[in-house]
Amino acid sequence: MIIAVDGPAASGKGTIAKALARHYGLPCLDTGLLYRAVGLSVLKRGGDPDRQADALAACDFGDEILADPALRSEAVGSLASRVSVHQVVRDALIARQRDFATQPGGAILDGRDIGTVIAPDADAKIFVTASVHVRAERRYRDGLAQGGHPDMDSLIADIQARDTRDMSRDHAPLKIADGADLLDTSDLTINAAVQRAIALVDAQLEGRPKG
Ligand SMILES: Nc1ncnc2c1ncn2[C@@H]1O[C@H](COP(=O)(O)OP(=O)(O)O)[C@@H](O)[C@H]1O
Numbered sequence: 001m002i003i004a005v006d007g008p009a010a011s012g013k014g015t016i017a018k019a020l021a022r023h024y025g026l027p028c029l030d031t032g033l034l035y036r037a038v039g040l041s042v043l044k045r046g047g048d049p050d051r052q053a054d055a056l057a058a059c060d061f062g063d064e065i066l067a068d069p070a071l072r073s074e075a076v077g078s079l080a081s082r083v084s085v086h087q088v089v090r091d092a093l094i095a096r097q098r099d100f101a102t103q104p105g106g107a108i109l110d111g112r113d114i115g116t117v118i119a120p121d122a123d124a125k126i127f128v129t130a131s132v133h134v135r136a137e138r139r140y141r142d143g144l145a146q147g148g149h150p151d152m153d154s155l156i157a158d159i160q161a162r163d164t165r166d167m168s169r170d171h172a173p174l175k176i177a178d179g180a181d182l183l184d185t186s187d188l189t190i191n192a193a194v195q196r197a198i199a200l201v202d203a204q205l206e207g208r209p210k211g
């Protein structure tokens, strides 16, 4: 069984994907981390994320970068969004994601193009969203909790810029996949959002053809 969870930054898709993984006993892959690794790797190499050749060279990263705390920063999120517009970068990361998705027993993946490109035949698909303001507030709280000094206006601007780039790019743009259910978490607690996600997945699994 494959479950696809997509959505924009700080919509809560990672939280929901991990909770679904626990509920259904499936392994979970945060595919955004792969794009973040390419973004951080291009920075470490002194490359230009908007230059296709530099972004492609950065796809050759060592797995130790996946444990680098810098990966989680908003700056690296923005670099990830810039390198991910290049089709060659998406191609370089596709086998790893498809192998994870098709492992025996099933899997859950979260990202931007899981239900549209990586696993269009997924057994269940959820598109998680929330208002820009709510998403910026979540990032603000995360920043404070990490001892930082987040600025609400720049968080809103970063999220809007990332949304626009991710939704308008030519390759694998962020959009609601065919057959996906929309889950707006703006006014939901984490617990309520997770319960709703489980109900949506269960309903999709019940509705799928048997056999
Ligand atoms: N429904 C919710 N209500 C309040 N906070 C939430 C909710 N869902 C997620 N969060 C918090 O918002 C932040 C971003 O959530 P995360 O799941 O990492 O988003 P994404 O994977 O979409 O970027 C985290 O601190 C998480 O605990």
Ligand SMILES: Nc1ccn([C@@H]2O[C@H](COP(=O)(O)OP(=O)(O)O)[C@@H](O)[C@H]2O)c(=O)n1
Binding pocket: 007, 008, 009, 010, 011, 014, 031, 032, 033, 035, 036, 077, 080, 081, 082, 084, 110, 111, 112, 113, 114, 162, 166
């Ligand atoms: N499947 C994916 C996952 C991420 N990405 C890109 O990688 C960036 C970072 O993704 P992420 O999921 O770590 O970001 P957050 O939603 O956690 O902020 C996104 O803004 C996308 O541009 C993508 O193109 N395709």
